[in-house]
Amino acid sequence: MKKYCMLPVVVLILNSCTTFNRKMIKDDLSVITKENISMIGGAYEFKGYEHINSGNQKSEQMRDFAGMIALKNSKIADCDKVLIRSKPLDKPKTYEIDFKLLKNDSLKYSFKYNATLKNGLLSLSNYTSKCHGIPFLFGGCQSFQSRIGLTAQKNLLIQDYYDNSGAALFIMWAGYTINYAEKYKKIQ
Helix, strand or coil: CHHHHHHHHHHHHHHCCCCCHHHHHHHCEEEECCCCCHHHHHEEEECCCCCECCCCCCCCCCCEHHHHCCCCCCHHHHCCCCEEEEEEECCCCEEEEEEEECCCCEEEEEEEEEEEEEECCEEEEECCCEEEEECCCCEEEEEEEEEEECCCCCCCCEEEEEEEEECCEEEEEEEEEEEEEEEEECCC
C-alpha cells in the first residue's frame, strides 16, 4: 500500500524535467554539429559581456563563468580565462568537455563534464536536483542544468535552466522556472 501512495509523487518528480527556452538565444546562435564540434574549443574570457535574463531581456547583471555553471570553489573567484577542449566518447553525440580556469595563464581549477549534442548545443551533465519535505505535498524540488554553444561570432554561450517547484497537498501550486544566458568573448 505504501508503494502505491508514493507513486504519484515519483511521477510528478520525473515529469518536471529540464526544459530550456530556445527563443532567448535563437537570434545569436551558431549551430554545433558533430562535424564542427571542435569549434567549441578555445580560450574565453571568464567574465561575461552580455546577460539575457529570464524575461528574455538584456540585463546589466553580468555573471562570471563559475556562477553560470554553478561551481562553488574559493580558488576560482579571481580567474580571468577559461580554456575548453572537447573529446568524442564512444556513444553517438556524446562528448567529454574539459574546462580549465586560469588566472594570468596559471591553472587555478580544472574539471570535466560529459555533454550530449542536442539541437545545436551541448547539454552538460551538471544536472542537479534537490528535494525537501515531501515533494508536491509539503515541500518541493529544485533542479538545475546548463548547456553551452557558440554565438554567431563564435563566442561562448552558456544557458542555464533553474526550476523550483512544489505544492501544498496538490492544491496550492508554488514555484517558478527561470532560463537565463550569458555570453563570453573568445580570446583565441
